[in-house]
Amino acid sequence: xxxxxxxxxKYVPYSGNMAAAEAMxxxxxxxxxxxxxxxxxxxxxxxxxxxxxxxxDTEYIPVESEHSAMSACVGAAAxxxxxxxxxxxxxLAYMWEVLGIASGMRLPIVMTVVNRxxxxxxxxxxxxSDMMGARDQGWIQIFSENAxxxxxxxxxxxxxxxxxxxxxxxMVGMDGFVISHSIERVRLLPDKAVEEFVGETKVMYPLLDVxxxxxxxxxxxxxxxxxxxxxxxxxxMNAYKVIREVGEAFEEAFxxxxxxxxxxxxxxxxxxxxxxxxxxxxxxxxxxKLRDEKGIxxxxxxxxxxxxxxxxxxxxxxxxxxxxAVGVFDRAETFGAxxxxxxxxxxxxxYLRNKHYPIVSFIYGLGGRxxxxxxxxxxxxxxxxAAAGKEVPFINYLNLKE
Amino acid sequence: MAEIKTAEIKVxxxxxxxxxxxxxxxxxxxxxxxxxxxxxxxxFMVANALGYELIIANATGCVEVCTSIYPYTSWRSPWIxxxxxNAAATISGVEAAYKALKRKGKLPTDKKVKFVAFGGDGGTYxxxxxxxxxxxxxxxDFIYVCYxxxxxxxxxxxxxxxTPKYAxxxxxPVGSESLGKPQHKKWMPEVAAAHGIPYVAQVxxxxxxDFMEKFKxxxxxxxxxxxxAFAVCPRGWRSKEEEGILVTKMAVETNYWPLFEVENGxxxxxxxxxxxxxxxxxxxxxxxxxxLFKPGNEDKIKELQEEVNRRWEWLNKMEEISNREE
Numbered sequence: 142x143x144x145x146x147x148x149x150x151k152y153v154p155y156s157g158n159m160a161a162a163e164a165m166x167x168x169x170x171x172x173x174x175x176x177x178x179x180x181x182x183x184x185x186x187x188x189x190x191x192x193x194x195x196x197x198d199t200e201y202i203p204v205e206s207e208h209s210a211m212s213a214c215v216g217a218a219a220x221x222x223x224x225x226x227x228x229x230x231x232x233l234a235y236m237w238e239v240l241g242i243a244s245g246m247r248l249p250i251v252m253t254v255v256n257r258x259x260x261x262x263x264x265x266x267x268x269x270s271d272m273m274g275a276r277d278q279g280w281i282q283i284f285s286e287n288a289x290x291x292x293x294x295x296x297x298x299x300x301x302x303x304x305x306x307x308x309x310x311x312m313v314g315m316d317g318f319v320i321s322h323s324i325e326r327v328r329l330l331p332d333k334a335v336e337e338f339v340g341e342t343k344v345m346y347p348l349l350d351v352x353x354x355x356x357x358x359x360x361x362x363x364x365x366x367x368x369x370x371x372x373x374x375x376x377x378m379n380a381y382k383v384i385r386e387v388g389e390a391f392e393e394a395f396x397x398x399x400x401x402x403x404x405x406x407x408x409x410x411x412x413x414x415x416x417x418x419x420x421x422x423x424x425x426x427x428x429x430k431l432r433d434e435k436g437i438x439x440x441x442x443x444x445x446x447x448x449x450x451x452x453x454x455x456x457x458x459x460x461x462x463x464x465x466a467v468g469v470f471d472r473a474e475t476f477g478a479x480x481x482x483x484x485x486x487x488x489x490x491x492y493l494r495n496k497h498y499p500i501v502s503f504i505y506g507l508g509g510r511x512x513x514x515x516x517x518x519x520x521x522x523x524x525x526x527a528a529a530g531k532e533v534p535f536i537n538y539l540n541l542k543e
Numbered sequence: 544m545a546e547i548k549t550a551e552i553k554v555x556x557x558x559x560x561x562x563x564x565x566x567x568x569x570x571x572x573x574x575x576x577x578x579x580x581x582x583x584x585x586x587f588m589v590a591n592a593l594g595y596e597l598i599i600a601n602a603t604g605c606v607e608v609c610t611s612i613y614p615y616t617s618w619r620s621p622w623i624x625x626x627x628x629n630a631a632a633t634i635s636g637v638e639a640a641y642k643a644l645k646r647k648g649k650l651p652t653d654k655k656v657k658f659v660a661f662g663g664d665g666g667t668y669x670x671x672x673x674x675x676x677x678x679x680x681x682x683x684d685f686i687y688v689c690y691x692x693x694x695x696x697x698x699x700x701x702x703x704x705x706t707p708k709y710a711x712x713x714x715x716p717v718g719s720e721s722l723g724k725p726q727h728k729k730w731m732p733e734v735a736a737a738h739g740i741p742y743v744a745q746v747x748x749x750x751x752x753d754f755m756e757k758f759k760x761x762x763x764x765x766x767x768x769x770x771x772a773f774a775v776c777p778r779g780w781r782s783k784e785e786e787g788i789l790v791t792k793m794a795v796e797t798n799y800w801p802l803f804e805v806e807n808g809x810x811x812x813x814x815x816x817x818x819x820x821x822x823x824x825x826x827x828x829x830x831x832x833x834x835l836f837k838p839g840n841e842d843k844i845k846e847l848q849e850e851v852n853r854r855w856e857w858l859n860k861m862e863e864i865s866n867r868e869e
Binding site: 200208212213220222238242349355361 | 613
């Protein structure tokens with residue numbers, strides 16, 4: 142950051158929704174098309190206020206559904222503009238068809254997902270089933286632990302999405318209510334610094350160039366469809382590198398490190414927890430507590446980049462520790478499969494390195510169910526039992542009434 | 544609502560219109576006798592003549608699959624296909640991007656562009672209805688053109704809410720217990736007009752002067768326009784390929800397909816057949832209605848005639864009421 146801008150850095154009491162809206166204001170996208178859904182509604186209200194008061198140059202389209210929100214973003218991004226939106230839970234599910242179109246057409250749309258449970262029964266609270274359900278739709282998926290990370294991640298997402306090597310849409314998730322509606326201290330960067338960091342929109346093949354007409358979204362038959370999909374995999378593999386580079390650029394500009402994963406006291410840990418989202422904060426607290434009170438050495442791997450999944454980063458961290466067993470926390474169900482979705486990815490990571498650590502799978506926090514200190518302690522106890530060779534149920538539900 | 548000053552802007556004569564370069568390239572895979580390609584070409588003729596570049600969002604359907612088979616494209620205009628049900632939402636995004644970038648001085652100022660969403664009746668009357676309604680209500684500056692061939696023709700003649708009563712379709716086929724579709728067609732342009740948008744019209748490519756005049760008005764209209772275009776489908780209707788324009792003409796001359804417009808709330812019937820022909824004259828050209836000509840089904844044809852009369856009377860009333868001097 143330029144020295145004259147440093148004094149403009151502000152620390153404010155913001156909720157996740159406020160922080161995300163503030164990032165959108167500073168990014169100042171050309172088009173925002175969105176539909177309100179709890180717990181994302183407030184975010185769009187903040188942004189609508191910016192529009193109403195002329196604080197952004199954005200064309201704001203208050204669409205009639207999430208399906209149309211993503212459809213309009215596809216149109217806007219293909220046109221050659223910077224397009225953003227936000228949604229939650231069932232809204233993301235309703236977008237599902239167009240999510241794959243956005244990634245298949247290689248459009249750098251950036252979206253906040255305020256992670257919410259899917260119906261039925263209907264439930265408006267925190268749960269990562271929404272993004273897990275969309276994980277194979279070709280979007281880069283990043284999760285935030287807190288409001289400031291949501292803010293920082295959104296700013297980085299623009300650069301990640303628009304990079305020539307990726308040209309993929311990015312969704313950035315934060316847990317509903319626990320992050321979206323909780324006020325915490327957030328570091329806000331100066332407007333100018335964000336503007337400089339995200340830079341001018343990188344446009345490719347804009348629909349609005351009438352002198353060079355382009356056909357977007359053609360039919361691909363059996364002779365070409367697979368090659369399109371193969372290229373998407375290539376782009377996603379490139380994204381692994383681009384996300385890291387953008388994280389480094391962010392650190393250089395703003396002094397805060399962002400990697401695919403965050404490790405917390407893993408170096409000397411005997412037991413490793415792997416968590417996505419806000420519960421990582423609680424886990425860090427428990428880790429400190431157990432180390433202080435009982436001398437139990439637990440470490441944490443927090444997954445920031447979920448797609449592309451950082452297999453090697455996870456394994457590097459596990460193998461560099463004294464790991465005897467791993468506890469994987471999933472805030473989403475995968476009915477009829479082993480463990481949750483994160484479990485499958487961690488197990489794959491081990492397989493890739495030909496390593497077989499005992500893994501205990503925990504399903505937690507569905508539909509906003511509290512996950513408190515003692516629930517994580519309970520989980521760690523099970524991981525320790527598994528490390529000691531004791532029989533532990535394969536799937537464990539935290540804070541379930543049984 | 545902005546007044547449309549269209550009288551001084553004339554569509555050039557046909558001879559001149561045909562001199563403009565074709566924006567829908569030959570070699571597309573639409574069937575012989577298809578009405579949709581004629582509609583597209585007539586749209587482009589007007590746009591060319593008035594100096595507009597069309598930027599098109601195409602719903603999934605016959606036209607989309609027949610014109611964009613990778614690595615080929617028939618489109619010499621900017622064109623985007625997103626999905627089946629979201630052409631109107633897609634064009635909303637394109638139009639919004641245009642406004643934003645224009646305001647920021649990132650687009651050339653010497654171009655006249657118009658945004659067009661193009662979809663079949665399935666993508667308009669049925670699955671794309673919500674997206675269309677939303678875009679009309681929001682008032683985007685675009686023209687929605689529905690090429691109405693009265694069923695899901697791309698996938699093989701499945702019924703839609705645009706399918707007329709008693710038509711034979713593959714999802715409500717004629718059988719020992721069935722006479723085809725049990726319901727009448729939805730009055731879609733009337734529904735579009737109920738959004739209070741500046742311009743709505745129903746057109747038929749057989750009456751091309753009327754078509755072009757209406758498309759011109761839509762081009763010059765600021766805000767949303769809706770155009771419902773009759774699109775003969777020889778394959779789906781079991782009509783003769785070479786009789787496409789005859790079938791279209793007969794739809795108009797029987798008042799089955801009334802040509803009308805709604806301009807800033809004023810309804811106007813733009814073509815009044817001197818002696819409207821009975822509906823049989825239209826039905827008998829198409830195999831999809833052939834069961835109605837079996838003895839004992841005379842009352843069914845009468846019923847279709849009554850529906851034609853009902854809509855015609857309703858339109859006449861709307862014309863009278865909306866043009867009444869206070």
